[in-house]
Amino acid sequence: MSVTGVLADLVELGGAGLEIVDLGPHAPVLEHRPGMVTIGVGRSGRLPTRGLEAFDMLLCDDPAAPAPWVGLAPDLLTGALAAVERQVQAQPTAATVAAQVLRLTLSLGFDEALILESLAYSMLLASRGFKAWRKATPPRQRQEPDASRVLIEATPEAVRLTLNRPWSHNAFDARMRDELAAALEFALHHPDQPPVVLAGAGPSFSAGGDLDEFGAAADVGAAHLIRSLRSPVRLLHALGPRVTVKAHGACIGAGIELAAAAASLVAMPGARFHLPEVTMGLIPGAGGTASIPRRIGRHRAAYMAISGQPILPDMALAWGLVNRVETAP
Template sequence: MTGPDHLDADRFSAPGGHPLWLVDAAAWRRPTPPIQAVVIGIDRAGSLPDTCTDDFDLLLTSAAGAPRPWVSLGARDLDAGVERLGAAVSANPLAATIAAEVLRLTEKLTMADALAVESLAYSSLLGGGEFARWHAAAKIDAGAPVPPAPVLIERIGNRITLTLNDPGDRNAMTATMRDALYEALANALDDPTRPELILRGAGKCFSTGGALPEFGTARDLAEAHAVRTLHSCARALDALGDRATVLLHGACIGSGIEVAAAAHRRIATSDAWFQLPELSMGLIPGAGGTATVTRAIGRHRTLWMLLSGKRVGAAQAHNWGLVHAVEGGA
């Protein structure tokens, strides 16, 4: 297909009605005019062609065990997988195209700048129609009361252990828990003894991510962006460098992996699984995932997690680099 000129490039966007562009990975080159559409390159032959990966937002192949940045779907599942991705983009085209655009930008930025870009985009989508439709249709209960100590802090010698402590609600990341975690991480950063830090979750899983009853409750989205970036647990965890280790088990969903992925050492149990479900809500990650997960597995595979919403098991997460080791069971 011949690439669009500058006037025609408007069509390849959510407002233009073509938010997705499926192309032959071996033959296609991104056109000069900027386009907002999600560009997915497809390698049906499984030959893993030598191509400019920067030209694509996602690369799919029928080859098994393909190296980064390819996502292997297998010959039998390729067409069905492409169809599912297309449906996800069609359902929330603004969130999908903004996700791709943010990933292109944040790949080249510092962690702090990448988190700021993500937060600005997240606040924009919170005010958008796609999130409003999801929120109106979702049946969300009031949720359980937040425990008085949502983050437990234990220090032995020069090691601090932080435990997300709301197992009854699967360690859902409320604003109260986020602020308590940020305060603990900031204290560790300010501590002149430079303690080691371990972050873990109590109960059956590390965290199921943002607390759903709090979604859509912010009335001032500009202020929400300011608070989100000021109290970024991902930024604080990243700043601890090799002093920080996160222990992951069970469900690690949304912010439950976005924050954790900022740790320089990530260890999972064999029952751990990871998921980025935000696109189905008309959103992108808002706790740092477009920066932290991307730095672990690359933007192409991060976008696949976002568009597909699929669970990634511990073995695949290890193979991709989302975790550094898998040790034992739960």
């Protein structure tokens, strides 16, 4: 069965796919359909401020629009809507699950939101959409240096952690996850409670999860438990105001999901933030559905996750995805 066929079958069940609603000054009262990704669109006029909870995304043609709107230049709005529509048509299950998870995440505590995300992610590993992506993108076998994935420098002034897989733009593999979790545990329970700084070696902070490991777990239930028990994003969040992440270059998937959990996120001008998981038939699985909405709200987080469009530093700063942009290393 094709992905288009899956979408058609879901529609037959009583409502799935994408719904785009043009809004005037007042948002209409919508019938709740849990399988539908719903976008509210504002054009050339006063934007409604009430009745917006029924929408998963809110797009408009005013680049200065306040939260929860995604404000785009008028000539970019039509293209952005078309991009979202293509994503939903190509991966209807993943797009819908992303919207469903994001509707719930802010009503949960941070740790509970991580559990919800992991359950949904594990389920999608068995989905037709992910299996189709994995078949079209087979994993590669590579030889790599046997180097520590995370470097630790502990001084009286700070604990400095550096992601250390620069040859792969710090792609986040299981070994890096485990080493980072251990390093963050060390920092969290340090008797002096020093500041913690997390950065990345090489050209990027992190290009996200190692694609060659996606779907490698033989037991998706066990994989869920591993994500729950060995979660760097949970530890970053637990460090509270002690932790700063310095992000540069590619901050893709896990590279922004982790960073967004820090109390302070500093970006370099060339940084770019991107959530590509829905294109693979998945949702963000490194904590992004918990960390990112707590910075920018669920509507803008849904735009990032479902559209797959990159966010550059100026927009990231305006939205609150980053705390500041530094002009020099």
